[in-house]
Amino acid sequence: MAGLTYxxxxxxxxxxxxxxxGCRMCTTVCPHDVFVIKEKRARxxxxxxxxxxxxxxxxxxxxxxSVRSGLCGCASIFIRGQKHGRMTxxxxxxxxxEV
Amino acid sequence: xxxxxIFTFESSxxxxxxxxxxxxxxxxxxxxQECCCRAEMKKPDVPTNGIKHGLRKGxxxxxxxxxxxxxxxxxxxxxxxxxxxxxxDRLGSWKARWxxxxxxxxxxxxxxxxGDPDPKSPVFVSANYKMSFDVxxxxxxxxxxxxxxxxxxxxxxxxxxxxxxxxxDEIVNRxxxxxxxxxxxxxxxxxxxxxxxxxxxxRVKEQSGYRVIYGPVRASDIPPFVENHFKTTxxxxxxxxxxxxxxxxxxxxxxxxxxxxxxxxxxxxxxLMLLLVSGLDRSGFALKKVLILGPEALLMYAAAFLCGTxxxxxxxxxxxxxxxxxxxxxLGLLVVLGVGWYRxxxxxxxGVKVNILAWLFxxxxxxxxxxxxxxxxxxxxxxxxxxxEMKRAVxxxxxxxxxxxxxxxxxxxx
Ligand code: SF4
Ligand code: SF4
Numbered sequence: 350m351a352g353l354t355y356x357x358x359x360x361x362x363x364x365x366x367x368x369x370x371g372c373r374m375c376t377t378v379c380p381h382d383v384f385v386i387k388e389k390r391a392r393x394x395x396x397x398x399x400x401x402x403x404x405x406x407x408x409x410x411x412x413x414x415s416v417r418s419g420l421c422g423c424a425s426i427f428i429r430g431q432k433h434g435r436m437t438x439x440x441x442x443x444x445x446x447e448v
Numbered sequence: 449x450x451x452x453x454i455f456t457f458e459s460s461x462x463x464x465x466x467x468x469x470x471x472x473x474x475x476x477x478x479x480x481q482e483c484c485c486r487a488e489m490k491k492p493d494v495p496t497n498g499i500k501h502g503l504r505k506g507x508x509x510x511x512x513x514x515x516x517x518x519x520x521x522x523x524x525x526x527x528x529x530x531x532x533x534x535x536x537d538r539l540g541s542w543k544a545r546w547x548x549x550x551x552x553x554x555x556x557x558x559x560x561x562x563g564d565p566d567p568k569s570p571v572f573v574s575a576n577y578k579m580s581f582d583v584x585x586x587x588x589x590x591x592x593x594x595x596x597x598x599x600x601x602x603x604x605x606x607x608x609x610x611x612x613x614x615x616x617d618e619i620v621n622r623x624x625x626x627x628x629x630x631x632x633x634x635x636x637x638x639x640x641x642x643x644x645x646x647x648x649x650x651r652v653k654e655q656s657g658y659r660v661i662y663g664p665v666r667a668s669d670i671p672p673f674v675e676n677h678f679k680t681t682x683x684x685x686x687x688x689x690x691x692x693x694x695x696x697x698x699x700x701x702x703x704x705x706x707x708x709x710x711x712x713x714x715x716x717x718x719x720l721m722l723l724l725v726s727g728l729d730r731s732g733f734a735l736k737k738v739l740i741l742g743p744e745a746l747l748m749y750a751a752a753f754l755c756g757t758x759x760x761x762x763x764x765x766x767x768x769x770x771x772x773x774x775x776x777x778x779l780g781l782l783v784v785l786g787v788g789w790y791r792x793x794x795x796x797x798x799g800v801k802v803n804i805l806a807w808l809f810x811x812x813x814x815x816x817x818x819x820x821x822x823x824x825x826x827x828x829x830x831x832x833x834x835x836x837e838m839k840r841a842v843x844x845x846x847x848x849x850x851x852x853x854x855x856x857x858x859x860x861x862x
Contacts, residue, residue, distance in 0.1 A: 353689055356770050356833040377662055377680070378644035380687035381828070401830040402610070404644035417831065418610075418645065 360399045361417040366390050368413035375405040375414060514585070519561040523627035528561045531589040533582055541579050546699045553578045554602030559626040563592035567633040570678070572663070572670075573619065573640070575600040575608050584640075587667040591674065596637065598622050606827075609646030616648045620656045638663045638678065641685060687827045694761045697825045701757035705818055709753050722749060728860035737860075741803075748787070752811045755779040756818025761825075772829070773841040776819025780812030802859030809852030813845055 362383070371389035376382075381398040384391045384405065391413070403418025513536060518525040544553050555576045562585065571594040574584045581597060588595070598618045600608035608614035619637070623629070639647055641662040649660035664673045664684035673680055709715045726745045727738035760767065760776045767775035788804045820841060823829045 353765050353828050354770065355829045356836055359832040359836050360830050361832050374649065377685065378641060380641065380665060380685065382682070382686055398828070399830060400828050401832060402645045404609075404641075407646070407648045408644055408650070410650040 354397050355400070357397050360396060360401055361415075362393060362396065362399045362401070362405075363415045364391060364393055365413050366392075368411040369409075370411045370413075372410060374408045374410065378404040378408050380404070519565065521561075522630045523559075526559050526561045526594075526631070528563075529585050529595065531562060531585050531587075531591075533586045537578075537582050541582065544579060545696060547703045555581045555597055557597045557599035557622060559628060559631065560595040560597065561593075562588045562595060563590070565592045565594050567631065569593050569632070570674070571596055571628065571632060571637045573598060573637050573643070575603065575605040575614055575643075577602050577604045577608075580604045583667045584670075587670045591671075594628075594632065596622060596626065596628065605640050606642045609643045612646045614643045615646035616651045616655070619647060619652055619658075619660075623656050623658060635659060636661060640667075641665050641680070642687075689764075689827045691762070693827070694764060697822075698758050698761050701761060701818070701822065701825075705753060705757045709749070719746065719749075722746065725856055725860065728857065730861055748784075748807050748811055749814075751783050752780055752814035753818070755783060755811075755815035760815065760819040761822055771833075771837045771841075772819045772822055772826075773816045773837055777812040777816035779819075780815035781808070783815075784808045784811050798862040799859050802855055802862050806852050806855035806859055809848040809855065813848045813852065816841070817845060 364384075369391045371386055371391065373386055373391075375384045375391050376386060379399075380402065381395065381400060383393055383395045383399045385394050386392070399416070401416050401418050403416055406414040406416050406418065513534060514530045515527045516530050517528045519528050520526075540553065555578050557576050569592050572584060572588070573596045574581050576597050576599055581595075584595065596619075598608075598614055599622070600613045600618070603611070603613060605614055619639070623637075629635075635657055636659045637652075638661050639649075642665055644662055647660060649662075652658055652660050661678055662680065662685075663678075664670060664680050665687055666684070669680075669684045673684060706712075707715060709718065722745050723738055723742045724733075726741035727733050727735060729737055756776055756779075759779055760772070763779070764775065767778055769775055769778065784804070784807050788808070791800060791804060794800050820834075820837065823834050
């Protein structure tokens with residue numbers, strides 16, 4: 350939606366055009382209009398709007414899309430190995446978030 | 449508060465009709481959660497086969513009101529559901545949003561009928577969160593269709609899809625368990641697009657022979673979608689995060705953060721500490737000072753709470769910055785600057801000024817922290833973005849908290 354885009358240039362969305370069959374599934378499932386089909390191939394046009402929900406990767410029959418998905422932001426903010434992951438985890442635990 | 453309650457009741461009603469994105473935190477108040485929606489924690493229930501129906505956990509009597517008769521099919525009697533929401537349903541949604549008395553707001557998984565469906569009627573797939581189910585059925589008015597309710601452990605489509613409970617396996621499973629193939633002659637199911645992160649259309653096809661069509665994001669688009677020969681238009685596929693969508697998420701923020709900051713265990717300790725600190729004095733501790741400064745401190749504390757839980761979500765698009773932590777901190781800063789402008793010259797000398805400075809650090813920290821946790825509920829934030837944000841925000845929080853607390857204590861002796 351207009352006015353609400355999250356941080357710039359952070360998303361892990363990757364598309365390998367060779368594997369794309371142009372089936373349009375990604376454009377159908379993406380809730381943020383990230384793809385267009387041009388010359389029978391998918392293209393990323395709206396990268397920063399991607400919320401890494403993973404719908405496109407799940408539904409791409411050619412396995413052309415990869416994205417580290419984490420729809421439930423609160424669940425996985427604190428994956429181990431992330432810088433300050435532990436500290437953040439602790440913080441949230443303190444507040445009763447089980448993460 | 450009452451007015452706000454009624455307001456959210458009304459808008460909750462509207463949102464119930466609009467979209468099925470609900471805060472993950474919706475189920476967060478429940479114990480033993482893994483994530484905020486506790487989806488992983490709950491043990492799988494004994495699968496129901498579409499014959500046993502009604503709300504779980506002894507709520508049978510008020511759980512049945514949306515069943516209006518039965519339809520005979522080759523697999524037995526299938527309940528026919530009402531498409532008009534009753535006051536009870538709205539009240540239930542409203543209570544769920546405020547987390548009142550709700551532990552298991554779920555519908556039994558299985559197959560249901562709408563109108564007078566025949567083997568050619570379309571099949572709509574839903575989660576078994578009662579609100580998701582209500583949203584769907586209220587938009588099937590006048591249609592004849594089947595509704596296949598998956599077992600998502602009482603979690604809404606959006607969150608369940610993120611965990612995979614609303615997913616390929618469950619769809620394939622549920623199709624078999626309900627004997628759907630004997631009831632209908634076609635092999636197409638309509639899955640809400642918000643479930644797509646958990647569902648892989650081509651795998652469903654491989655494993656069950658069913659073709660998945662993704663329906664619109666908002667249930668209110670279902671009638672035009674059906675008219676459009678089961679094709680979504682681009683507008684139907686975009687997730688919005690409008691004022692109403694945000695507003696209906698605020699009650700759960702208020703309740704869950706209220707518990708942490710006020711009436712929960714941690715909350716009471718924090719408040720007690722705040723009051724103790726406000727009584728500190730050169731002579732040690734003065735009860736009189738608690739009575740004067742205590743309420744002021746609590747007001748600042750409450751302001752931080754309201755900034756984070758209510759005003760940040762509400763004003764989201766208009767707050768500066770992209771990061772939620774910045775948006776939350778900005779509001780907090782505004783409040784302190786406002787208070788500071790008003791109170792800076794107040795009698796009390798240095799103590800007052802240091803106190804304001806302390807809140808200049810503390811209040812934005814609290815409101816920013818609450819705002820960050822709203823990422824679980826938004827429909828546009830990415831995980832990688834959250835990582836990046838937290839990497840910067842957490843060290844800042846620690847620093848500002850320490851500085852703020854030191855100043856707060858120091859101000860008492862100044
Ligand atoms: S879903 Fe995959 S194969 Fe289909 S158009 Fe998109 S990228 Fe190409
Ligand atoms: S991950 Fe989700 S938001 Fe991002 S491109 Fe894929 S479908 Fe769109």
